[in-house]
Amino acid sequence: MLEISHLSKTYTSGFLGNRRVDAVKDVSFQIHSGEIFGLIGESGSGKTTLTRMIGGFLKPSSGEITFEGKNLVKANAREWHQLRQQIQFVFQHPQLTFHPRRNIYFACAEPIRLYHLDRHISEKDMIRHMLRRVGISEDQWHKYPHEISGGQAQRIAIARALSLNPKLLICDEPTSMLDVSVQAQILRLLLRANEKYHVAMLFISHDLDVIRAVCQRVAVMHKGEIVETGTIEEVFGNPKHEYTKKLLSAHMEV
Numbered sequence: 001m002l003e004i005s006h007l008s009k010t011y012t013s014g015f016l017g018n019r020r021v022d023a024v025k026d027v028s029f030q031i032h033s034g035e036i037f038g039l040i041g042e043s044g045s046g047k048t049t050l051t052r053m054i055g056g057f058l059k060p061s062s063g064e065i066t067f068e069g070k071n072l073v074k075a076n077a078r079e080w081h082q083l084r085q086q087i088q089f090v091f092q093h094p095q096l097t098f099h100p101r102r103n104i105y106f107a108c109a110e111p112i113r114l115y116h117l118d119r120h121i122s123e124k125d126m127i128r129h130m131l132r133r134v135g136i137s138e139d140q141w142h143k144y145p146h147e148i149s150g151g152q153a154q155r156i157a158i159a160r161a162l163s164l165n166p167k168l169l170i171c172d173e174p175t176s177m178l179d180v181s182v183q184a185q186i187l188r189l190l191l192r193a194n195e196k197y198h199v200a201m202l203f204i205s206h207d208l209d210v211i212r213a214v215c216q217r218v219a220v221m222h223k224g225e226i227v228e229t230g231t232i233e234e235v236f237g238n239p240k241h242e243y244t245k246k247l248l249s250a251h252m253e254v
């Protein structure tokens with residue numbers, strides 16, 4: 001459903017653009033429908049740059065991104081409006097994705113209004129239903145983002161993303177800011193969504209235990225390149241690349 005082919009991004013800056021950073025270098029991989037695909041690599045390896053290109057927030061320097069047979073690199077603004085319904089994000093800092101002066105009800109009504117979702121039931125009933133799925137009751141609706149916990153905010157962000165019935169959910173460190181007990185809750189929620197709605201996920205995490213627990217396949221990114229891809233068993237059980245071996249052994253020592 002998602003095919004990344006020879007994707008590269010070079011940032012240029014400085015006078016005459018003479019300072020260059022090759023953030024993503026000739027990256028290729030595929031994510032199948034309903035699959036949870038992990039992406040690991042140290043800070044600065046190019047993970048965020050890659051997801052920003054998939055989400056249409058950044059133009060690649062070269063290469064192709066194909067989603068459900070559509071070339072995302074060439075999509076125009078109108079096409080992106082539809083595509084954003086199908087490709088949703090869950091970020092590390094959920095509170096930042098909400099408008100600080102709008103309450104939870106408004107945050108959840110936003111996608112419903114923007115995409116004119118199912119008109120068979122009222123907006124209120126839709127919001128009740130979507131928040132109940134993530135364990136948020138009606139007495140929280142009037143609260144503002146700063147009045148809820150990080151875990152609650154992440155559950156609401158996930159509910160909001162799922163309300164659009166996306167085919168792909170890009171989870172960029174979705175649990176790294178949360179307490180361990182809350183982390184488990186969020187992971188269970190994402191796994192349930194994957195099982196029930198068959199939503200595919202690109203799952204980025206520094207936490208290798210999390211990757212191992214939720215993903216079927218994983219890619220290892222190092223200095224802008226994917227140095228190794230395989231099933232969790234292959235990569236964790238029998239790493240081939242030196243960098244992967246280093247990453248895994250550093251993890252064992254913690």
Ligand SMILES: Nc1ncnc2c1ncn2[C@@H]1O[C@H](COP(=O)(O)OP(=O)(O)OP(=O)(O)O)[C@@H](O)[C@H]1O
Binds near residue numbers: 021043
């Ligand atoms: N707007 C930009 N202009 C210039 N260089 C950038 C820009 N954004 C990122 N970079 C550089 O590109 C490289 C990849 O950065 P990126 O943020 O994609 O890595 P990352 O793996 O997501 O890191 P982290 O895990 O810390 O978020 C880094 O060397 C970074 O300094």
